[in-house]
Amino acid sequence: MSDLMKLTLSGARDALRAGQTTAVELTEASLAAVAASKPLNAFVHDTSEIARAQAVAADIRIQAGGAPDMCGLPIGMKDLFCTKGVTTQAASAILKGFIPEYESTVSKKLFDAGAVMVGKLNMDEFAMGSSNETSTYGNAVNPWKVDDRELAPGGSSGGSAAAVAAETCLAATGTDTGGSIRQPAAFTGITGIKPTYGRCSRWGIVAFASSLDQAGPITKDVRDSAIMLEAMCGFDPKDSTSTNMSVPNFEAALTGDVRGKTIGIPKEYRVDGMPDTLEHLWSEGTAMLRDAGAIVKDISLPHTKYALPAYYVIAPAEASSNLARYDGVRFGHRAKLAAGDGITEMYEKTRAEGFGAEVQRRVMVGTYVLSAGFYDAYYNRARRVRALIKKDFDDVFSAGVDAILTPSTPSAAFGLGEMVDADPVQMYLFDVFTVTVNLAGLPAISVPAGLDSKGLPLGLQLIGRPWEEGDLLNTAFALEKALKFNSKPNQWWL
Amino acid sequence: MLIDTKMAARVAKLARIRVDAADLPALAQEFTNILGFIEQLNEVNVEGIEPMTSVTPQRLFRREDVVNDGNQQVAVLSNAPDAREGFFAVPMVVE
Numbered sequence: 319m320s321d322l323m324k325l326t327l328s329g330a331r332d333a334l335r336a337g338q339t340t341a342v343e344l345t346e347a348s349l350a351a352v353a354a355s356k357p358l359n360a361f362v363h364d365t366s367e368i369a370r371a372q373a374v375a376a377d378i379r380i381q382a383g384g385a386p387d388m389c390g391l392p393i394g395m396k397d398l399f400c401t402k403g404v405t406t407q408a409a410s411a412i413l414k415g416f417i418p419e420y421e422s423t424v425s426k427k428l429f430d431a432g433a434v435m436v437g438k439l440n441m442d443e444f445a446m447g448s449s450n451e452t453s454t455y456g457n458a459v460n461p462w463k464v465d466d467r468e469l470a471p472g473g474s475s476g477g478s479a480a481a482v483a484a485e486t487c488l489a490a491t492g493t494d495t496g497g498s499i500r501q502p503a504a505f506t507g508i509t510g511i512k513p514t515y516g517r518c519s520r521w522g523i524v525a526f527a528s529s530l531d532q533a534g535p536i537t538k539d540v541r542d543s544a545i546m547l548e549a550m551c552g553f554d555p556k557d558s559t560s561t562n563m564s565v566p567n568f569e570a571a572l573t574g575d576v577r578g579k580t581i582g583i584p585k586e587y588r589v590d591g592m593p594d595t596l597e598h599l600w601s602e603g604t605a606m607l608r609d610a611g612a613i614v615k616d617i618s619l620p621h622t623k624y625a626l627p628a629y630y631v632i633a634p635a636e637a638s639s640n641l642a643r644y645d646g647v648r649f650g651h652r653a654k655l656a657a658g659d660g661i662t663e664m665y666e667k668t669r670a671e672g673f674g675a676e677v678q679r680r681v682m683v684g685t686y687v688l689s690a691g692f693y694d695a696y697y698n699r700a701r702r703v704r705a706l707i708k709k710d711f712d713d714v715f716s717a718g719v720d721a722i723l724t725p726s727t728p729s730a731a732f733g734l735g736e737m738v739d740a741d742p743v744q745m746y747l748f749d750v751f752t753v754t755v756n757l758a759g760l761p762a763i764s765v766p767a768g769l770d771s772k773g774l775p776l777g778l779q780l781i782g783r784p785w786e787e788g789d790l791l792n793t794a795f796a797l798e799k800a801l802k803f804n805s806k807p808n809q810w811w812l
Numbered sequence: 813m814l815i816d817t818k819m820a821a822r823v824a825k826l827a828r829i830r831v832d833a834a835d836l837p838a839l840a841q842e843f844t845n846i847l848g849f850i851e852q853l854n855e856v857n858v859e860g861i862e863p864m865t866s867v868t869p870q871r872l873f874r875r876e877d878v879v880n881d882g883n884q885q886v887a888v889l890s891n892a893p894d895a896r897e898g899f900f901a902v903p904m905v906v907e
Contacts, residue, residue, distance in 0.1 A: 704864045
C-alpha cells in the first residue's frame with residue numbers, strides 16, 4: 319500500500335484487519351515521515367526502538383484475531399506523559415534527563431490496546447503557553463505556511479498537532495488545561511477533543527493545574543477521536559478525581575443523525591475584532607446543523623467575560639503548588655552551588671535556572687494570589703466566579719440545550735515570534751473561547767471548518783453536556799460531514 | 813502600580829526563585845499588568861456563592877488505608893541529582 323501516512327486511524331485499522339498492510343509497515347512509514355519532519359521540530363525524543371518492538375507484537379495480536387482498535391497504529395506521545403524508561407521532560411530544562419520509573423495510566427492504556435509510540439512530542443513548558451514557544455526544545459513549527467513566515471502550531475500541544483497535521487503519525491496524545499488540545503488542533507486544521515473532567519486518569523501526567531487538566535486525542539477526523547478517546551478513558555484508582563463510570567463505545571455513537579437536537583449559540587462569544595471569515599464559518603456551521611435537523615437556539619452565558627481572568631488566578635495558583643516539587647532534590651536539574659550555599663540557595667538557583675520565563679511568571683503569580691492577605695481577594699473570588707461560570711452552562715443544559723457551537727479560537731495561527739514582545743495578557747486572549755470549558759469541567763471538541771482569507775485553517779468548537787462525549791462526537795461528526803473540510807498543508811518541509 | 817519591586821522581590825522569595833535585583837522592575841510591571849487584568853473579577857457579584865472545590869459533583873475517591881506498594885528504594889532514587897547510601901543528599905541543614 320502506498321501513502322500509508324495519509325490513512326486515518328480507522329482506515330489503518332481496517333487495512334490491518336483486511337491484511338492490506340501490517341503494523342510493521344505502518345510503523346516504518348511513520349518513522350520515515352518523522353525523520354523527514356525535522357524542520358517542524360515536533361518530535362523531541364526518539365522512541366523508534368520501542369516502536370519497532372511494539373509493531374512486531376501488534377502484528378502477532380492482529381493475526382491472532384480480536385485485537386483492540388488501536389492495535390498496530392503509530393501515534394505520537396506528548397512529552398507531558400510519563401513513559402517508563404523514556405525521557406520525559408514536560409519540555410522543561412528543570413526535568414532534563416528525567417527518566418520515569420513508571421508509566422502514566424493513559425499511555426499504559428494505549429500500549430495495552432496495542433498502539434505504537436513513534437516518538438515524544440514537543441509542547442510548551444509544563445503545558446503553559448499557546449504557541450509552543452516556551453519549550454526548552456525550541457518551538458515546533460506549524461505545517462501550514464502561506465508566505466515567508468513560519469507559523470506557531472498553537473499550544474500547549476503544539477508538537478502533537480504539528481505531527482498529526484503533517485501526517486508523520488496517525489494521531490497523538492494531548493492534554494488540555496485551558497484549550498491546549500483544541501487551539502492547536504484548530505491552528506493546524508485537524509480535530510481534537512477534551513473529555514469531561516474525570517474521564518481520563520491524570521496519574522503519571524506531569525501536573526500543571528490539577529482541577530483543569532485533562533488528556534485527550536488529537537486526530538485527523540472525528541471518528542478517529544472517538545476511537546482513540548475510548549482507548550484513553552476509564553476509571554483509575556490512582557487518580558482520586560477519576561470518575562468510576564463505564565466508558566461507552568464512542569464510535570458506535572457516530573450515526574450522523576442530529577434531528578431534534580438543540581444547539582445553543584452563545585452571544586457572548588461574538589467578540590470585537592473577530593475576522594469576517596470566522597464569523598461567516600460560524601454562521602455556516604450553524605446553518606448546516608439546522609439543515610441536518612437540529613434546533614438552533616440563541617443562548618446567553620453571562621459570565622463568559624470573566625473566564626479568562628478567573629483562569630489566570632486558578633491555573634497559576636495550582637501550578638505554584640504543583641511545581642513546588644521541582645526543588646533539585648528528588649529528580650531533574652540541580653544548580654551548581656557556591657561555597658557556603660545552603661538549601662534555600664539550592665532551591666532558588668535551581669528553580670531560576672530550570673524554569674523558563676513564562677513558568678516563573680505563572681508560579682510567582684500563583685504564589686501571590688495564594689499568599690496571606692490576598693487569598694480571599696484573588697483565589698477565593700476566582701473560585702466563586704468559577705462556580706458562576708459552571709452555573710451558566712448548567713442553566714442552558716437544563717433548559718434543553720444538547721451542545722453549544724462556538725469558534726475554537728479568535729483567529730487563525732499567528733507567526734512565530736510575533737507575540738514575543740507582546741504583554742503576556744495578549745497571548746492569554748487566544749484561549750478566550752476554550753478556557754470556559756475547563757473551568758466548567760465539560761467535554762468539547764474542535765473540528766476544522768474552513769480557511770481564512772490567507773488560506774489558514776480555522777476551527778469550530780462544540781461544547782457538550784458532562785459525560786455525553788458520545789452525543790458530542792456525533793454532533794461533531796454531523797458537522798464534519800457538512801463542512802467537508804479536506805485541505806492539507808503543502809509539504810514544504812520535505 | 814499594583815506591585816512594586818519590594819513586593820515582586822517578596823513573591824520571588826516565597827516562590828523560591830532567584831531574581832536579580834536588576835530584573836525586579838520589569839517583573840513588577842508584568843505582575844501589575846496581569847493582576848490588572850485579573851481585577852475585572854471585582855465587577856462580579858459573588859454574594860452568597862460558595863468557592864468551587866470540585867468541578868464534578870463527587871467526593872474524592874477513597875480506598876482502604878493499606879500498604880499497597882513499597883520496597884522501591886532504587887527506583888525512587890534513580891533520578892536524584894545526588895543520592896548517597898540510600899538517601900537523597902542535600903546541603904547541610906543542621907549544624
